[in-house]
Amino acid sequence: QKEVEQNSGPLSVPEGAIASLNCTYSDRGSQSFFWYRQYSGKSPELIMFIYSNGDKEDGRFTAQLNKASQYVSLLIRDSQPSDSATYLCAVAIQAGTALIFGKGTTLSVSS
Amino acid sequence: DVKVTQSSRYLVKRTGEKVFLECVQDMDHENMFWYRQDPGLGLRLIYFSYDVKMKEKGDIPEGYSVSREKKERFSLILESASTNQTSMYLCASRPFRQAGLTEAFFGQGTRLTVV
Numbered sequence: 001q002k003e004v005e006q007n008s009g010p011l012s013v014p015e016g017a018i019a020s021l022n023c024t025y026s027d028r029g030s031q032s033f034f035w036y037r038q039y040s041g042k043s044p045e046l047i048m049f050i051y052s053n054g055d056k057e058d059g060r061f062t063a064q065l066n067k068a069s070q071y072v073s074l075l076i077r078d079s080q081p082s083d084s085a086t087y088l089c090a091v092a093i094q095a096g097t098a099l100i101f102g103k104g105t106t107l108s109v110s111s
Numbered sequence: 112d113v114k115v116t117q118s119s120r121y122l123v124k125r126t127g128e129k130v131f132l133e134c135v136q137d138m139d140h141e142n143m144f145w146y147r148q149d150p151g152l153g154l155r156l157i158y159f160s161y162d163v164k165m166k167e168k169g170d171i172p173e174g175y176s177v178s179r180e181k182k183e184r185f186s187l188i189l190e191s192a193s194t195n196q197t198s199m200y201l202c203a204s205r206p207f208r209q210a211g212l213t214e215a216f217f218g219q220g221t222r223l224t225v226v
Contacts, residue, residue, distance in 0.1 A: 001170065008151075031212075032212050034214065034215075043201060043217040043218065043219055043220055044154070044201075044217050045217075046214040046215075049212070049214060051212055088153070088154065090215075094159075094167065096208070096212070097142055097159065097161050097167075097207070098142075098144065098156060098159050098167070098169065099144070099156075099203075099205070099215050100156055100170070101146075101153055101154040101155075101156075102153060103151070103152065103153030104153050104154075
């Protein structure tokens with residue numbers, strides 16, 4: 001069974017700090033990787049996706065991918081209280097058709 | 112904007128009932144998915160469909176079936192509801208691209224309680 005692993009947290013950081021969220025996956029054939037944010041009681045929403053080794057930046061968010069180590073991470077710079085949420089890592093499987101998710105990491109940013 | 116609409120936000124059903132959860136998307140996406148989300152277990156894939164009348168089992172298909180008669184609609188069926196199927200059910204849709212380079216869009220979720 002294909003797996004995606006995340007630390008459940010909670011991860012607590014002070015406002016303005018860098019939050020680092022990590023994810024590992026088991027399927028070496030996976031090609032695309034996604035980070036979703038989910039606020040309590042809401043549906044997941046996409047932050048960004050990455051498919052090439054290295055870094056991808058979008059505003060305060062940077063996704064990092066290392067396919068050799070089967071590792072993907074999300075860095076949030078200048079963390080804000082509004083970033084407090086659960087962050088879900090997802091990997092495309094089945095020739096890219098289906099997404100499977102990790103259990104999520106809960107982030108708490110204190111002001 | 113992409114819209115994925117689930118028929119009910121909250122649903123209460125009795126044990127043994129046949130339950131239908133409906134999902135409609137308005138962006139002509141090829142792929143549609145049903146997940147359930149439980150505390151501590153995350154989002155788990157129940158079934159997905161990549162085309163009309165096509166379906167594939169996800170990680171936890173037992174006790175569920177699905178139907179996709181039209182491209183925009185994907186239904187999840189609980190043949191005989193049980194209390195362990197009490198959960199949040201999320202529908203998602205996603206366009207097809209090579210290597211899966213597209214995001215999935217989620218509906219608002221259906222909180223199902225089986226009593």
